[in-house]
Amino acid sequence: MYVAVKGGEKAIKSSLKLLENKRKETGTKSIEINQIKEQLSFAVDRVINEGSLYDKDLSALAIKQSQGDLVEAIFLLRAYRTTLERYAYSTAIDTSKIIIKRRISASFKDIPGGQILGPTFDYSHRLLDFSLMKEDEINSYENINNQEPKNKEFPSVIDYLNNENLLEQEINNLKDNPFDVTRDPMKFPASRDQWMQILARGDEGFLLGLSYSAIRGFGSKGTHPFVGEIKYGIVDIFISPDELGFEICIGSIEISECQMIDQFEGNKNTPPQFTRGYGLTFGYNERKSMAISIVDRALKSEGYGEEIKFPIQDHEFVLYHADNVEAQGFVTHLKLPHYVDFQGELNLIRKLRNEILQGKKL
């Protein structure tokens, strides 16, 4: 237990000053928010997801303020989020109407619209580029081609399997008010709307580790999932304000989506078929959207009547430990003064030892 302490104001003030000084030890140029947004875009996108607030400017600011400690930046964004009045809920995003930046399938080679690599590290050699050590100016890219493209449509790849009923169908229960972790208490077993929200704001490292455990054999079937489709691009966001009485577009955001296909051996009611895991994130966050899709499938295990044996299938284990703001809060609270608490433990151990060393039993 933590017991409150008083005092130390001067030391704290000085400590905050030291922290600020750490950012400017040798007086290098201050990084501009736009530089962070463009040149550290993956960090920015991670922070908007786990901070659960799509605002790339504020994300970049949080990264600057936290001096690159992304978990701290996520904490800052979460704290800011709680100060905002919520105006509306969007119409659910239609990911089939996407302005595509990347789209691949590892299951089907020839897909309408084609496989589009987009900006990816996948085929880079992972060699340090020493030229960046002394890069002076960044010349903006100016090869504009705004002709009408031959194709703008990218139909969902997994619909192929749907045609033969080989793939599990999404069931529409038409729930009006999906679970909202910012307002509703956690409940178990969790519903899928609950876990999908928590996974979207969950720690990327934790989810990546969990999904890795599943495909190494600590998962529902221990089998190899297939990427049905991965997409990254821009989608419009719509709301229907009461005062207008019709739906309007309020701008657009970047998203990453992953459709994962997994086996299912079937049961009394259902013949063998493919099941699906789904991952959706803000921004360009392909690795995390893949991890979410694997965790999503594992959390569905109970619904398929599969045996629950591994951490990734356990709703409480996954959902209570995925949030890095909560996790870091609890782990790092241990460094706060526990003097009274520890004194108690100390007395107890001394007493026990004395009793044993003097040959006395309680």
Add this chain to the structure above:
Amino acid sequence: MSKIQRKDWISILSKTETIDLKNCIENINYTKDYKIIYGPNVGSIMIRGRLGGNGDPYNLGEATLTKCVIKLEEGVIGYSYHLGRDKIRAEYAAVLDALMQDNNYYSKLQSMILDLKDKINKKENHIINESNSSKVDFFTLVRGDG
């Protein structure tokens, strides 16, 4: 030229940069006063996805949203809701929404709004064309002698 629907011009305004919105208002020499009824204020919107991509809605996460409501001297009310935190942009957009509802101003603004739409389309085309430049054909190699 068919009339632009309100829904469509609101959508166009939501994707237009501050400077372009400002230019529209300046180009028609609108200098009268308008009354701000609400905002411009920054709040949030909960963005929803669909389970499995096409199932039930769920809460994905929030985004910042700026809302502004204004009233023209003529009595017309204009609204704007914009992702992000640009209050000036939201105010210009609310003014333009009101002006577009007035037939007199509409006729002056129509072609400018269509130009903005064209600009948005071109930007989107550019992104898609860039993406398409990285389209690949994977060859599946047959294993063994087959």
